């Protein structure tokens with residue numbers, strides 16, 4: 001092979017390698033080295049741009065100042081004890097009957113009314129929000145996007161030159177694309193789910209919530225999805241419930257052996273009942289409910 005040809009052959013991988021090295025960093029939450037081309041500024045602008053669309057598509061914020069204040073308070077306290085307290089965190093309880101929770105880059109976290117109605121305690125809600133905060137602090141979306149860019153071969157142009165608009169980035173990620181009345185969200189890998197579960201436990205226990213709340217959430221959702229698919233959207237974006245329940249139980253046994261100590265870890269079942277569940281019963285039906293929409 002001629003030297004010039006060899007040079008051409010190697011030009012692309014070499015550039016990718018350079019970009020990869022430049023994009024390699026240590027994740028603040030997991031301590032692992034990661035390949036992530038998405039800067040914190042970019043994360044913030046992506047989240048800020050996409051967040052209003054998601055609020056709208058999920059029926060808007062639940063029309064209750066007390067629920068909003070409650071969810072926002074728990075969320076912000078979880079974010080404050082995380083490794084990335086300085087992001088532009090926002091916590092939305094959206095008026096959708098769909099059972100789901102998800103996070104956008106930069107710290108925009110969503111939990112649906114459908115999911116909140118399935119929960120029984122503040123510790124469970126803290127488990128859901130803590131898990132989503134974990135996806136953000138572990139920069140899972142940035143890593144997924146980076147991977148998508150490498151696969152599509154757009155890595156060099158997008159990752160290094162950075163000329164892609166936020167809208168284009170969202171397309172790369174698949175965020176905000178409506179599929180059959182529901183929203184398509186990227187699904188994470190098994191390791192990423194496990195990582196977020198562990199981070200969720202870390203943040204919720206730092207606030208004194210009983211880690212068992214996290215296991216209960218997984219069980220509730222598994223059960224809900226068995227009864228006709230109501231929970232499918234959550235399980236589609238948060239797969240592997242059985243593996244995760246097992247893993248969560250192991251971690252709790254290992255790292256929080258005193259989880260049954262009521263002085264140390266709290267559940268707050270009553271507070272959740274009257275602040276959230278009783279209040280939701282007083283409100284009109286969810287503004288967003290795919291089951292009520294005519295098929296097209």
Ligand SMILES: [Zn+2]
Pocket residue numbers: 131135188193196237238
């Ligand atoms: Zn997740």
